[in-house]
Amino acid sequence: MATVQEMRERLRRPLAAELAGGCHDRVVAGGVERLLASPLASPFPQVREKLGGYAALGGPERAEALGAALALLDAAEKKAGDRGPRPRAQATRTAPPQAAPGERLPLDAETARLDTGPGGARKLATLGLHTLRDVLHAYPHRHEDRRALPDLSEVEEGQKVTVSGQVVSKHRRSPKPGMQILEIVLETPSGGRVRASWFNQPWVERQLKEGARLVLTGRVKKFGRSVQLGVEHLETVDGAQDSLSTGRIVGVYDSKEGISQEFLRRAAHKALQAAPPGDYLPIHWRQKYGVTDLGDALWGIHLPGDEAHLSRATARLRFDEYLFLELRMLLQGEDAVLQGKRFEARGEDIHTFEGALPFRFTNAQRRVLLEITDDMRSDRQMARLVQGDVGSGKTAVAACALYLAVRDGYQGALMAPTEILARQHYANLVGYLGQLDVRVGLLIGAMTPKAKLEMQTRIAQGDVDVVVGTQALIQENVQFDHLGLAVVDEEHRFGVQQRRRLLKSRPDVLVMSATPIPRSLALTAYGDLELSIIDELPPGRTPVETKLIQDTHRAQAYGFVMRQIREGRQAFVVTALIEENENLELLAATQLADDLKVLLPEARVDLLHGKMSAAEKDHVMERFRAREFDVLVSTTVIEVGVDVPNASVMVIENAERFGLAQLHQLRGRVGRGSAKSYCVLVAGEHSKKTRQRLKIIEGSTDGFVIAEADLKLRGPGELRGTRQSGIPDLRLADLANDAEIIEQARELAKHILAHDPRLEHPRLGYLRAELQSRSQSVAFREVI
Template identity: 40%
Template sequence: MAKSRTTHSVLLGPGDMVTKWPGIGETRALELENLGVKTFEDLLGLWPHRHEDRSVITPLWMVQDGESVTVQGIIQSAHYDPVKKILRVQIQEGHASLTAIFFHASWLKRQFEPGYKAIFSGKAERRGHQLSMAHPDFQVMTEDREPLLGLVPIYPLSGSLKQVFMQRLMRDIVPRFAPQLSDPLPRPIQEQEGLISRPEAILHQHFPPNALALEASRKRLVFDEFLRIALAVLLMHQVDPHVPGMVQKPDGPLVQRFLASLPFSLTEGQKKAWDEIQHDLRQPTPMARLLQGDVGSGKTVIAILTMLAAVDAGHQAAFMAPTELLAEQQWLVLQNFLRPLGLSVALLTGKDRHADTYREALKTGSILLVVGTQALIGDRVEFKRLGVVVVDEQHRFGVKQRARLSLKGEYPDMLVMTATPIPRTLALTVYGDLQVSEVRGLPPGRKPVETIHLSHKDRRIAYQRVMAAVKRGEQAYVVCPLVGGDDEETQAKAAVDLAEGMKKIPGWRIGLLHGKMHSKDKTRIMEQFRQGDIDVLVATTIVEVGVDVPNATMMVIEEADRFGLAQLHQLRGRVGRGPKPATCFLIADPKTDQARERLEAMVRFHEGLKLAEEDLRLRGPGEILGMRQHGLTGFQLAHPLKDLDLLQRARGVAREIVRSDPQLVQPEHQALRTWVLDAMDDGIPSQVLH
């Protein structure tokens, strides 16, 4: 470490801001913040995305053309050509030499002082006796700096940050601050699981002495990621054993009348899921169940049965959807289903002009069934006796939001649903102690949607097929591309432009739906489409879930390579909901291998669970699970499929810890409690940890 830094940073600790470190000014601080780094502890957790093996230095005379190597030599010269904007740095080793070439990097010249040793890593190019390397990673050896060799970390970058700066910064920071961190995991658990200490794991994740040390480091840090999330979720799902839950009536008269009113019989998958839920509803302990079912598998019917069981028992039931449009759609669906029973359903959203009236009616108990958005968990909403909570599209809500809604009643039964299935063990870890039910299979007569990938030059084929379907009396969706990112305004503009272009072609009636429209207009357009007054609905991704129009048989997704697999599968699920064959066209010229693989998976697979596993395989856990919505920091090193064994072990340890110490108040768990609470973006509702 440079002497000048020691005097300035002797009193710094891991929690201090990185701006206190020499060399980190306002610009670099903002660029580091873009990487999620504000404090030195944040910096310690900025893991390298890979390590390059620079343990072997190849003599210059042995370097072959096209070889990726690490070489060294004495700097002979550093010349910048202002016309061509090229910096050439020549090093020499014995009789051999190499020229490193840097484009638009005049500022680098002062770092290459002749006479010092330099180490370059990169791909070499040999033309005759001339050896060169374009934009190599480099290190210049000075009196106070040792070379960084062996397994060298390669860090994510932002803005003008350079790899050499990040490596030097980390080499100064990590050995200094990592040993100052406490280890939240009790030593007996470390020994039981064969784990190294967390400070050692952090140090070796950045600068491993060898491959074995890197693997041991990763094992500990992956275990920590799984354990932290599992503990946080388990804490939030705790129920006070002294407060009994509500017993519902799953065989009550409303439930029986609803089943008799259905124009179809429940599928075997629906029957199995309903049997499991009925068992839970009869128990005095609150139900906490996750209902996974593929798009169109009939989860809504199971949700209605669950809500009616509460009403039959004299309780209220609430259905929470992630957006206003989806809440409105589910409200319409529930109204259609329940009208024959003489039951009304209220709709409560943040913009509803009847909100005050509905809130009063919920408080007095005159409203028994309500559908709403997150407005349902607002401070002003009170229920007289909330018995059942159904949460739709689970991946869009966090455990904190579910916890807050459950606190609206005396531990109501909770059913959370998702059409974005994930592997069972991962579901149990992320969603806590929810029991898992699956609605397998599709209703009788429903067939998988044929999926076809077309390039832009062949997209007319898709629209010709749509026109033919319209002439047969069928309907279609056209989903506009993601333009400029997942931004509502740019998506809306793309949808408007697409719809205007299609309206110029006679033969079909075009409707438009996007997130910037007024709620009334969105509801009106959807109702017109449902009634068959619109042939083709041009829309943004707000039609991703919840929209049910059995006569829609065609789906065209423009720029399909910009969407994730889960979203593509949800969009495809909007068609094929009736007895007629359905087709989904994916219009795209994929620019990356991963994008091409996603489209190939969509064409090959129709089952949501298989596609979810493909998604995990292709792009890792990332935001597939909506970890940010959970209020939890997501997975960084862990991969739920590749690290399944560690996932299971960490979840087992978490369950044992919470079983022995439900509030983590024992002395040996104090550090663990603080560590888990720090994982939350804005903490756990205070009523949950009391």
């Protein structure tokens, strides 16, 4: 264990280097404030205080604060030297002084400086709250209106209410062995009396002393004129702090056993009183976006004066959450602004490409293509997401962009998540580009070593214009001659590092997704990408007719499948994922295939599952496309992109186990030919909630409508690895309804970074410090 003298020297060196280097807050990863939060600075609370809020200071103020901190360290060393060596026992840390009444503290001040009572800092630490800033931003998860608590004589049976009062009596009884009932009589401020009860919760009894002031929440039970409350939530209230818990709108916080709501409200109140003035959003930005100042927002979220105060507080803090998320996403995208390739993207080349197609672009395709070509003509690197429902024509738009890149002398690449999809894209691009003298190549893992080496050589020598492949494209031995445009299909299936290996030469990037994503979610999950949506299907596409049935009518469903087979069509039958267990899933799929061979004796049935090798999957799909069998029983590996035009029926077993967006994707495997197509959802669970959810997909073929409904029902989920992107950290967000707020926050984030890509200007010091504190990963802190 290091001595205090050693720790002092290890702290002095980076601080001195920071001063000598011009005070740019880059001497250590995460900056000076991160250094001060480390155990290294623990023995030196005065130094911590002197440098508190360092990131928000201007250059001269930083230099002055550093000089003073170094002087403190020198003085402490001299004092220690005069006294001679100190015993190790005296190196223990002393508690920091509590803030005086009215004193303002830096945001990184320890919670021990707040007057939260004996053991208060320890309680807060168990909730992960270590600094003033932590307490300020630990928002209540809901609010209760306690301004006028109800008269229980007028409350309906079973209604949930909150009452306050004083315990006037209590007793315990055991009507039968193993059951213990605690009962109290609570006298309310109006003089009324309420009985409250707890079943088999003996640990509650110590809080139920006669004379104790309580706030109780529970459901009302009526017995004649007598009113009883089945208690679900209990708060004890100190009379001196009563105003924080009753007679107002109060926050209810996430907590743990032994940490009361009253304590957390008191801690929030102390933190608000000690919070430093100031705002990381200047007044002209606040006025432009119609948000209140930070101080008003923090008071309003913890201790609102009324509904309007709570509303404007929530609006401001929600805006901030999105702003910092968008800043983080944009900064993580390699750099805030990258120099990209500059293409001519001539209009005559677009006309030439479209003239070679067997169809004309839709208006939506033309609009998106215009957005893409504007990006391609810019000096900045294109980073754009093209979303479109199944069959909307994303691949044709991407093929046109690849053609424009090739016409300007560059190579193009298209990376797909599976070999099945890579082969399908390859066939499509050969059809689109082959007649325009564009050389299209394929590079996938299933190729022989000799064929791979030959393709890699052709890529490196520039003998291939467009390469289609899987992760084989990002292996170390793949070198492009002059890569200008990279198209990534279903990008959320790749890791960030995998994508970046393809982008080493900084080509323009076009991401395609056939998974409809609500605009609000796309702007957060794909915050580093511009967004284009193809929201129109080509003429002539027949919507898939969808029917929801109970599993008791399965025989009828497969009778319909057999009629389609007799007409020369084919069918998919999909089994649900079972408890994330591939072995059980395979067993279920195998059993279903065997059952269907008995149920449909005339049909030829085969099986596709996740444990097959890529070559085996390809072989099965090629046989299915060639009509060598009639029914393909599959797990969800066929979810995205697989194209079998003759398949006209999709049966989804246990449909209730899928999300709506996933069901829509599966349904998109049929209806890809000219024949009328059908999707049958077989539900094994029949609750009203399940049927209501599945009725949404039965009644709509618009993927974006379905995705919005899915978002409202299930939340953001794991789209594009959203844990990484920060979406689960949004505490106030309502992604189903916040698209406009997200657009505004994204606009401001882009404006800020366009003028200061590294947030280096002193006036952005507070904003930068707040962004760093909200960014949990050390790696990200090093970005800025």
